[in-house]
Amino acid sequence: MLLARLFRCLSLSLALVIAMLTPVPAAASATPEQQLREAAARGNAKQVSALLAQGATIDARDAQGRTALLLATHHNRVQAARVLIDAGADVNAQDAIHDSPYLYAGARGYNEILRLTLANGADLRSTNRYGGTALIPAAERGHVETVRTLIAAGVAVNHVNKLKWTALLEAIILGNGGPAHTEIVRLLVKAGADVNLADGDGVTPLQHARQRGYARIEQILFAADAR
Structure with missing residues (x-):
């Protein structure tokens, strides 16, 4: 019993010595x-x-x-x-x-x-990987206050991205026709968005709104002489 205890203590001491002598890799410090x-x-x-x-x-x-x-x-x-x-x-x-x-x-x-x-x-003229200004995804995602802020800052409302869409087209095509996107359409039209600037397939904002049944957006566009 005494011998076993002695052997255990000796093993622990040896392990401690080995641990102390083993070099510890330096932790990679962040710059x-x-x-x-x-x-x-x-x-x-x-x-x-x-x-x-x-x-x-x-x-x-x-x-x-x-x-x-x-x-x-x-x-x-x-x-x-x-x-x-x-x-x-x-x-x-x-x-x-x-x-x-x-x-x-x-x-x-x-x-x-x-x-x-x-x-x-x-x-304001910088563009994302889709060739769009900050205004275009803001309009698409329904960020009303953001759209208002960017318009006031002077971002071009008729900029066309690589998909051949403007902020107005994205608000209609990728929006849901609800209050936020309807208000964004109103803001864009008020700011001078070209309501007849069609997408790459020749489909106009008004036609897109009609196809989706967005009656209020259709009214806003029609009042702005959209075709």
Whole structure:
């Protein structure tokens, strides 16, 4: 019994010695830029400020081409985005799929970040991977306030994307004909959208509205001399 106990203690001691002598691989430490992107995505505005003060490169990109500001925008982290923008982050820096903080905020209806980008040099003519301005996906997704904001900022209402659709066409074709999309159609028409600008197949906004039974949208278009 005593011998067994002695052997057990000796084994434990030997294991401890081996563990102490075995080199432990150093943990890969994140760079300041990686930490900045992670803090931005989490919305940790204080850490973002601290990392910038320590010299982290503000517009450094990850493997997908995303900056800290774009990652903050992805998660609608308003305060982190504000810190980055105030520090000079590029609101137009596009990633590998052509999203930028400005374009993404517009497409998702993240209005607080959108307004920050508009106040800090957003390129209104920049386009996403579909060749569309921020206004087109905002109209498609029913973001009424976003559409209103982008129109007021001066985004071209008759821009045609790679699908040969305008914001007006997307609001009708990809919308649901409900109150939000109806209001967006009204806003676009009021802002000078060409109600007779057809899609790539020659189908007009009015024809699309009729096909889908969107009576209120049809009325708005008809009142604007749509054919």
